[in-house]
Amino acid sequence: MADETTPVAVAPAPTPAPAKPAEKAKVVAPAYRDYPNIPALKIDSMADSNPYVAAAVHNESVGFPGTLVEGWEQKAVAKMGELLGKYRSLRVYMDACVHCGACTDKCHYFIGTGDPKNMPVARQDLMRSVYRRYYTLPGKLFPKLVGARDMTKDVLDDWFRYYNQCSECRRCSVFCPYGIDTAEVTMAAKEIMHSVGLGHKYVNEIIGKVHKIGNNLGLPGPALENTLEGLEEDVLEDTGAAVKYPLDQKGAEVLLVTPSADFFAEPHVDSLIGYGKVFHAAGISWTLSSKASEAGNFGMFIGNYEQMKKIAMRVREAALELGVKRIVVGECGHAWRVAYAFWNTLTGIGAGADDPFAIQLQKQLDPNYKQPSHICEVTWDLIQAGRLKFNKEANDHRIITFHDSCNVARGSRMGDYAGGQFDIPRNIIRAVANHYVDMSEATTREKTFCCGGGGGLLTDELLDLRVKGALPRMEALNRIVQDNGVNFMATICAICKAQFTKVLPYYGFKMSMVGGVHQLVSTAIVLDNEQ
Numbered sequence: 312m313a314d315e316t317t318p319v320a321v322a323p324a325p326t327p328a329p330a331k332p333a334e335k336a337k338v339v340a341p342a343y344r345d346y347p348n349i350p351a352l353k354i355d356s357m358a359d360s361n362p363y364v365a366a367a368v369h370n371e372s373v374g375f376p377g378t379l380v381e382g383w384e385q386k387a388v389a390k391m392g393e394l395l396g397k398y399r400s401l402r403v404y405m406d407a408c409v410h411c412g413a414c415t416d417k418c419h420y421f422i423g424t425g426d427p428k429n430m431p432v433a434r435q436d437l438m439r440s441v442y443r444r445y446y447t448l449p450g451k452l453f454p455k456l457v458g459a460r461d462m463t464k465d466v467l468d469d470w471f472r473y474y475n476q477c478s479e480c481r482r483c484s485v486f487c488p489y490g491i492d493t494a495e496v497t498m499a500a501k502e503i504m505h506s507v508g509l510g511h512k513y514v515n516e517i518i519g520k521v522h523k524i525g526n527n528l529g530l531p532g533p534a535l536e537n538t539l540e541g542l543e544e545d546v547l548e549d550t551g552a553a554v555k556y557p558l559d560q561k562g563a564e565v566l567l568v569t570p571s572a573d574f575f576a577e578p579h580v581d582s583l584i585g586y587g588k589v590f591h592a593a594g595i596s597w598t599l600s601s602k603a604s605e606a607g608n609f610g611m612f613i614g615n616y617e618q619m620k621k622i623a624m625r626v627r628e629a630a631l632e633l634g635v636k637r638i639v640v641g642e643c644g645h646a647w648r649v650a651y652a653f654w655n656t657l658t659g660i661g662a663g664a665d666d667p668f669a670i671q672l673q674k675q676l677d678p679n680y681k682q683p684s685h686i687c688e689v690t691w692d693l694i695q696a697g698r699l700k701f702n703k704e705a706n707d708h709r710i711i712t713f714h715d716s717c718n719v720a721r722g723s724r725m726g727d728y729a730g731g732q733f734d735i736p737r738n739i740i741r742a743v744a745n746h747y748v749d750m751s752e753a754t755t756r757e758k759t760f761c762c763g764g765g766g767g768l769l770t771d772e773l774l775d776l777r778v779k780g781a782l783p784r785m786e787a788l789n790r791i792v793q794d795n796g797v798n799f800m801a802t803i804c805a806i807c808k809a810q811f812t813k814v815l816p817y818y819g820f821k822m823s824m825v826g827g828v829h830q831l832v833s834t835a836i837v838l839d840n841e842q
């Protein structure tokens with residue numbers, strides 16, 4: 312069943328720009344669709360798309376078996392049983408699907424690839440067929456009759472392939488009449504695979520770096536300090552204002568935890584510059600932390616609660632050591648989801664955990680503020696209170712649209728009402744710029760399409776999948792580029808920024824047309840010396 316509001320592209324897909332890397336010769340953007348049609352089925356077209364398998368050293372560094380363990384079949388089935396007992400929702404999802412088909416054409420990876428195994432229902436069935444075999448009576452007695460399958464190496468290989476073609480974006484769940492969340496099934500499958508020694512190299516390597524060095528990029532404390540000093544000099548030169556980017560400042564009011572990409576990558580760093588300007592203009596003391604120098608939490612991508620907790624704990628330890636009153640999260644989609652939905656029980660930031668350190672932290676944090684807060688909530692509150700001034704004309708060279716990031720849109724909220732996560736970033740953009748246009752309603756807010764690189768898939772060996780998965784977002788973007796002359800797509804997610812920077816050229820757009828909301832704030836904000 313087609314989604315009748317899927318946007319119609321107004322221009323033909325551009326010929327991919329000629330470029331040097333060999334990868335570009337192989338990876339080609341799919342053509343824009345003329346109508347909101349269901350893609351023609353291309354059976355097994357993505358059967359060769361696999362992420363690299365983690366080496367033993369990477370698996371072991373995060374506590375998983377190095378390689379596929381002996382008797383992995385029974386162990387995987389037992390792990391599934393454990394998860395079915397632990398997460399009631401998983402069992403409901405295994406039982407509740409009526410194969411109505413409402414979700415089939417809602418996944419960007421199916422739209423972009425046509426591979427039927429990328430239909431959300433088919434992705435779930437990879438696990439459901441094994442569940443039926445071992446955890447239902449008909450599956451035990453008449454496996455063939457009910458589509459039940461043994462846990463075999465072929466099945467495991469299919470899991471590794473196709474659960475690593477799901478960005479855990481949750482779009483399909485919006486359209487499922489039973490609210491079945493494929494992302495949760497994917498996370499469970501990844502947890503099972505990791506538990507028997509089949510790990511994802513990119514994700515495990517990054518988690519290892521966070522434990523060893525403190526952030527996804529492996530940026531050590533001294534390098535961080537140098538970078539921040541450099542930023543202070545740049546901002547002073549640009550604006551004449553002595554904006555500070557403090558590190559490990561004890562007694563600061565705010566601890567800002569932001570994705571490590573903000574420290575050096577373009578366009579991410581422009582948002583970090585913007586956060587600093589906001590705190591400076593509002594007279595709020597703040598600090599970054601070398602211990603918690605990463606907001607991202609890849610533990611969520613592999614569904615592993617222990618890793619999520621271990622990664623999140625760095626934030627609590629930093630907050631206690633620095634004695635801050637508020638914890639604010641920078642522009643990162645999945646980090647905000649983890650902070651908003653899990654930090655309370657993982658760490659006691661907010662409320663939830665009840666160990667002595669959690670209680671100490673709850674007493675330390677200022678109850679007048681939401682703990683944690685998103686940087687957009689902070690900025691919007693200050694704008695409403697009249698504490699920030701802007702020269703909106705400074706953004707007049709931009710015609711701006713906003714891409715809702717999945718984990719913010721469907722995994723969390725902002726402000727104090729449902730939908731605040733959609734309105735607040737848009738309100739900020741309208742407060743700092745004169746030209747704003749929304750993309751098609753079928754592709755924004757809770758129906759937003761994933762950028763194509765979420766869920767731990769932002770790795771070069773999956774570039775073909777990432778380019779194809781970006782198709783629906785690129786179609787919607789292309790439409791307003793053609794109709795309204797949009798030349799800037801703002802987003803509040805480090806993964807979206809990195810993914811779009813990479814895939815926009817495949818669709819004929821400039822990589823520089825993506826950036827952060829606080830990049831726009833940074834352009835327009837009036838600092839005291841400039842008034």
Ligand code: SF4
Nearest residue numbers: 418477478480481483
């Ligand atoms: S969660 Fe997102 S990526 Fe995964 S199947 Fe659903 S729509 Fe596709």
Ligand code: SF4
Nearest residue numbers: 408410411412414487
């Ligand atoms: S929409 Fe829900 S019930 Fe229907 S096929 Fe998809 S997952 Fe199953």
